[in-house]
Amino acid sequence: MGTKGITYKDAGVDIKAGYEAVNLIKEHVKKTHTKGVMSSIGGFSGLFKIDTDKYKEPILVSGTDGVGTKLKVAYMMDKHDTIGEDCVAMCVNDILCQGAKPLFFLDYIGTYNIEPTVISKIVEGVANGCVKAGCALIGGETAEMPGVYSKGEYDLVGFAVGIVAKDKIIDGLSISEGDVLIGLKSSGLHSNGFSLVRKLFFEIEKFSVNQYVDELGTTLGEELLKPTRIYADVIEKILDKYAVKGMSHITGGGFYENIPRMLPEGFVADIDVRYIDTPAIFKLIEKLGRIDKKEMYSTFNMGIGMVIAVDKEDGDRVIEYLDSIGERAYLIGEVKKGEGGIRICHQ
Structure with a gap:
């Protein structure tokens, strides 16, 4: 008699849960879409068209950050619908400092195991943050890694890209005494x-x-x-x-x-x-x-x-x-x- 072969799920990764999570977050993502978005969720990458009529010499400004150990408080409270907004803020506020207008955002969630409702809540927060920032959520990644994270834990990281005209870049070089x-x-x-x-x-x-x-x-x-x-x-x-x-x-x-x-x-x-x-x-x-x-x-x-x-x-x-x-x-x-x-x- 043969024995049943090991599956990915046996190793702790549930592909079907991943599919369910994607379906749950689609509406959250959709509400962030702005004029330049040229792609939809589920593709291998996100596409965004720059308005070259508005920005004659466009400069892209990028930033990345996470939420840090504030995540521990979200675990303790089992409340996950605002932590995504933190992630957007930490990235977007950085690129604002160069005078950039946020264009689009991507998120990365690494977790012990995918719980679709939790992932949906996290992305809901990300989407709400994107709406407040005036940028589009055009992509992301969710990675199930039971050997890296403890049960019930996840990490959240974001990536923001903005735009500024070359002659409008804020770099602090014009700051002088008395300002x-x-x-x-x-x-x-x-x-x-x-x-x-x-x-x-x-x-x-x-x-x-x-x-x-x-x-x-x-x-x-x-x-x-x-x-x-x-x-x-x-x-x-x-x-x-x-x-x-x-x-x-x-x-x-x-x-x-x-x-x-x-x-x-x-x-x-x-x-x-x-x-x-x-x-x-x-x-x-x-x-x-x-x-x-x-x-x-x-x-x-x-x-x-x-x-x-x-x-x-x-x-x-x-x-x-x-x-x-x-x-x-x-x-x-x-x-x-x-x-x-x-x-x-x-x-």
Whole structure:
């Protein structure tokens, strides 16, 4: 008697579950499609037509990123419908800093095993993020790797491509002494510093994700899973009206790492954070962890997700304009000659 041969499913990979997942995500993908999309889900690659009438000398701008250990909170809560929005934000906000308009996005999900409903929820979040960013989700990949990931776990990575006319590229080279720095409000932690956050709340303080926290006005898990803000719409509006000299996405490394990245050599950002309305989550982290200010501003966005540099004469007008469209913005500093990249006044 012969024995039954081993199958791919016996090794932990369920091809039929993959097909089911693709069927479930089709509607999510479809709602992101914009004018330039020339392909549909299921092909080997995504096609996108550049509008050469609008962009005479088009420059493509690309970025890639993941969500980091914020994913651990999604596992803990078994809530997967917003983490994809984080992934889009982390990529798109980076390419915005060069003045690019997001065109399209691709995602990659590596997982222990494909659970179609979970994959669908993840992609739903990605699609919602793409809609907010004004870009199309034109492709992606889901890889089932039971020998790499633990049961119930997955990783999520994204790739964004945008476009900017050559003469509209924002590279920070025109920034000069006296230019002012304007901060745009964040939605909370975004997707950075979660290794510290998880250690503090779950290992040291023994919180649960479902624990209601008075200072936050919500459960800890709901606060931690607030999606990273996508700035595409407001940045496009600013660029239509004002000359922006530089932009910085306040991501991993906080103020200290990211603001100097937009400055030319020989200049320093002189920052005053005393008047920023810092969200309660940062205050709670600082208090419980007894964390010093420099560590906080080196790790988190502290309530400012994007910083733009404009001419001093435009500073007040930009703030007034942002206020008129319901955008909370702060004049957080100015550019001076000097070394070291950044100086922050906390008190």
